[in-house]
Amino acid sequence: MERLTAVCVGSKVLEYSGSMPISIIKAFDNVVYAKTSKSHLLVITSGSKRSDITVNVDAPKGLQNYLIEGEQLSLIDNSMVGRYADIILSENTYRGGLAKGDKNALLSCREELVKAATLLSILAPQDAICDSKGRFFESYKRAINLLSLDNIHQPLLENIGLGSGLTPSFDDFASGFLAIYNNYARLFGRERIILSRNLILKRTSWLSGSILDYAQHGIVDEDVAHVINSISRGDKNFLLNIQELTIKGHTSGVDTATGIVVAAALLMGSEARGFMYDIMRILGLT
C-alpha cells in the first residue's frame, strides 16, 4: 500500500467525501475523477491547480499507478483509503469562490476583453470553439449567435454535449459563460441562469455535466477564478490569467475562456453597444 500526502484539500472535499463510498470513474496520469454516493464529483490531481472539490497530492509516479478506475475509496479518519494507496488529507484547505462582481470594473475592461478575444483567436487549438476550421464550428457559431440577454437558457441547454473530448467544447464554453454571467447578472438587472442538472446530464456525460453544474453555481478551478476575479478587480493581469487558463487541456481552457469573454461582452453589450459585435467578429463567431 502506497501512502500519498495531500498538499491541499478543497473546502468541499471532506463534506462530500463523507458520502460513502467514493468510486473512481476516470483515472489519468495527473488527474483522477471520483463520484461520491450522493453523486458529487471529486477531483484528485498531482497538478497544482486547486478548487473547492479538488485534492492536490504529491505523487512520485502517475496517479494511475495508485488509483484504478472502478475501485472504491473510503474515508477513514483523515485518509482516503483505496486498494493500492492511502491519501492522507492535509489540514491545508483551499476555499475558492468568485469575488463579488463589480459592474464598473467590468465596463473598464472593455479594451482588455477585445485583446483577450484576439489572444483566444490565435491560441485556439484544433476543434476549439473559435477554430473556424473545426469540425463543429458552424454548430457552435449558430448556437452562440442565438445568445442574447433575453435568450440564454435555451441556446446553452440545447447545445450541451456539443463537441468532442472528455468535456465537450460547448460544455466548457457554457461553464465559463455561466460562471461569470451568474456573478454579474444582478448587477445588470438580470436573473441568474441555472440549468437543470437533470437536463444537463441528459445531454452530456456525468463528469462534464457535473463540472458545468458546479461552474454555474460559482465553483470553479482557481485558474478560472483568477480570470473572472481579475475582471472584477479591473486587474491588469487579466490577459496573463487568460493565457494561464488556455494551458488547460487540449481545448478546455481556451473554450472556458471564450465562454467568459463572450458572456462579459454580452453583459457589457447592454451598455457598450458594438462591443459584443467586435469581440464576436474577432473570435470569428459572427
Add this chain to the structure above:
Amino acid sequence: MSIKEEVETANKLAVEKMMESNPLLVDVGLAKDKIPGMQGKILLHAGPPIAWEKMSGPLRGAVIGASIYEGWAEDARRAEKLAASGEIRFEPCHNHNAVGPMAGVISPNMPVYEVEDQKTGIKAFSNFNEGLGKVLRYGAYDKEVIDRLNWLGTTFSEVMKDVVDQIRKDKGGLSFKNIIAQALTMGDDCHNRYVAATSLFIREIVPYLFKSGYDQKRIQEFYSFINANNFTTLNIGMATAKAMTLSAHNIKYSTIVTTMSRNGTETGIRVSGLGDRWFTSPAPRIKGLWFPGYSENDANPDIGDSAITETAGFGGFAMAAAPAIISWVGGSASIALEITNKMYEITYTKHKYFTIPSLDFQGTPTGVDIRKVVKTGITPHINTGVAHKDPGIGQIGAGLVVFPMQMFKDALVAFAEEYSL
C-alpha cells in the same frame, strides 16, 4: 481573413524565409568598417539592452577588456571608471544585426565575420572566437586575453580575410549553412559542439590557405589555432543563424521568435510581428557540470547571443543529433532526445535542411511560436557555457538552461495589443 489565418500565413512565410535563406560568409573586416552604427566609443554586448550599473560580472569583465583592447583605458580601474562615466554607448549586438557568444562584446577595432543572405541581401556579423577558458567572452581581461585579442585582430584576421576573399572570388562565399546541415549528421548540435563543423570548415579553407602566399610559419600558426579550438566556427554559425532569423523578422502578424538572447542579468526575446521591441525576464540559472574547484554558487546566470542557433532551428533544439555534447553539459542521451522532442511542441515546423539521423532524418524543430510556448507551458531549452559571476575569471563549466516563461506571455499580450482592432 481572420486574425488566426493572418497569423498562420505570416508564420508560414517567416519560417519559409528562415529555412530558405542562403547566407554565405563573404568577408572579414573591422567592426567599425562593417557593422552599421559602430562609430565612436561604442561597445556591443549580448542580450537585451542593459546599463553598466546592471551588468553582470562577466559582461563587466568583457567591457573592461574591450576598453583596454581599444586603448580607451590603461587598466581595469580606469576602464570601470570610463564605463560608469556614460562615455561609452552600450548597445545590444542584435540591434546592429550582430551576435557574439557569452558576453558578446564587440568593439570598433575587433575583426568580425560578415555573412550575407544571397536571397535578401541582409548582412549579419559576429566577432572571432578566442578559444576556451580564460577569454574575453567569459569576462576575463588580463594581459594574456588582450594579447590574444591583438593577435586575432592582426595575424589571424589577415590570413582569414585572405582566405575568405579568395573563396568569395571563387564561388561567391562559403556556405556555412551547408556545413551546419552536414555537421548535424556528424554528431554536432552546432551550439556547444562544433567538432565536425570546424573540421569541415578546415577542409573548405585549406586549398585557399595553400594559395594565400603566406609563409609556412604563418599558415601553421593560423591552422594550429583553428585546429586546437573547435569553437572557431561557433561565431560563423551564429552569424549564419542571425542572417537566417533576420530573413524571418518584421513580418506582420507573425508570432515566430526571431531573437532569443541573454546578457547575464536578463534574458530577452524579439518576435517577428512585433518589430525590434524586446521582452525580458530575469536570466535563468544554469544546471551544469563545473570545472574543478567551482560550483553552482560561482556561476553567473545565463549569458550570450548563442541562443540564436536554437532560434534558427539547431543548437539545443537538435540535441538528439549530438549525444556526445550531453556529457559535457551534464545530461544523458535520453534527456537530449526528450529535449528535442519537447521543442517540436513549441515550434512551427521541422527544418527542411537540418536533420537528425537518429530520428530517421527528421527535420529539426524550427521557428519558436510564442502561441505554442504559452499554450503548452513549455519554454525553449538550450545548452550553454557558464561564466564565473565575477569579472576577470572566465569559464567555469557548461550546462542546460530552460528559458523563463514570463517574457513569452508578455510578448503575447503585446501581440494582442498590436493586432486587436
